[in-house]
Amino acid sequence: MTTEADKRTFAPESTQDYGDDPNAVRDTETYQKEYVRGFVEKWDELIDWDARAKSEGRFFVDILAGRGKKSVLDVATGTGFHSVQLLKNGFDVTSADGSAEMLAMAFQNAADQDFVLKTVHADWRWLNKDVHGKFDAIICLGNSFTHLHDEADRRRALAEFYAALKHDGILIIDQRNYDGILDDGFSTKHKYYYCGDQVTAEPDYVDDSLARFKYTFPDKSEYFLNMFPLRKSYVRGLLEDVGFQQIHTHGDFQQADDEETPDFFIHVAEKEYAE
Template identity: 65%
Template sequence: MTADHRTDNEQPELGRMAQEFGDKPLDVRESTHYKHEYVQTFVDKWDELIDWKGRYESEGKFFVDQLRQRNVRSVLDVATGTGFHSVRLLEEGFDTVSADGSAEMLAKAFANGMKYGGHILRVVQADWRWLNRDVHGEYDAIICLGNSFTHLFSERDRRKALAEFYAMLKHDGVLILDQRNYDSILDNGFSSKHQYYYCGEDVVAEPEHMDEGLARFKYTFPDKSEYHLNMFPLRKDYTRRLMHEVGFQHIETYGDFQSTYRDEEPDFFVHIAEKAYREEVDPS
């Protein structure tokens, strides 16, 4: 958090144009700081980074198929961003609610819903750590995509958020959560196929600083404007362990939408965690 030390319940003013990292940006390691990072000018450029058409083609029907295989009807998109997956799921017939902690992102998502297909998104501003307070009902599935979970810097916050996700799922519900392949970046250095998630060919997204507690990425756009995000570099097995410890019974992890991969190869991991209780089979 920056020097003004806003409390979690205080919302920064809408329409801010400049990011705030203070004099020591590498020391900014707070779960609530994303509110100061997704300023209006950055949000307005976010779709250049994603490239909706490129993202649609790269992921194909992966998420749609995963949800349909589990007979999902209702979906809570807890990190809707500018609305790409919410719009996609609405087009595919899923009953979808769109949540985000950033008011700027929600406004952009709502506008994108109207732009792409005339969808009226049901949007809710919500902090994951108190999701049940801000969003009502139970869902067949919760999705947390776009590397969003890495905005949580403390293990306490990550456990609290996962517990909130778990509580809002129906008894046979599923959580789909993704992350960058931080293991490879930390251990081998950064490389990216720039093919699956951030498909905008004219936007450069690369780490400016990496350590075990901080991944600071810089985003450079064609007009030479630059923005930064400070994130926590989650390791794959750590994320899976937290999911198990919160209560998820069965977890599958895909690398760039493939079930078979070498750990250093994927740009992104997708974890699919089932809540349904699975009885152990007696091997005898």
């Protein structure tokens, strides 16, 4: 007997298959099947590396350098944008992702800019089984943490991040402003994160435990991601529960969370308390 899960597992590499009821697909393992080759090959059209670098500026570089961090584990490297930006600024970077397709694209993107990525194919829930050593900092960016649909998975992943950090390490983790989406409906300035102006990324369906986003590209192709709509206060609570001593939250790439409706929240969580 073939189940819907089996069908999704063996979906063709350039097409997505959510079965008969896409809105019912709410499991952590889904992300590996969502990032099919056709979607991955178009992902950089959504980001637009040049526009993203301009909007982001030195935000992450300054946070890391200002705290004297050198070794960085990028646990959601995607197509490699942040790993490459950090390499350009002299950081020692290890790039991990749960999607083999994404890692292959990241490696090629870095090679095109004369960098050799140190890549690891790893599931966050068992991160320290595949990634060895301790890091000054971990970054988990691109709204990636919302791929974890179960609270147990989220807590386990954060515990793995915490264990992979040195005693004074920091975690930088971001998320969409799901508070705004859930409470007021979707809107975006399309300014900071997804800068490709020919690509649309908007919710196809939203409830308290699912945000299904549709990505439409210039060639009319459509892809989807099923994610969990994390609220800001909930994420901060999880970070505190796992042991982080200080958490600073920023709106988009601003130094303070002072924008009324940012597209993204960025949390900087520190293991060591400092005045």
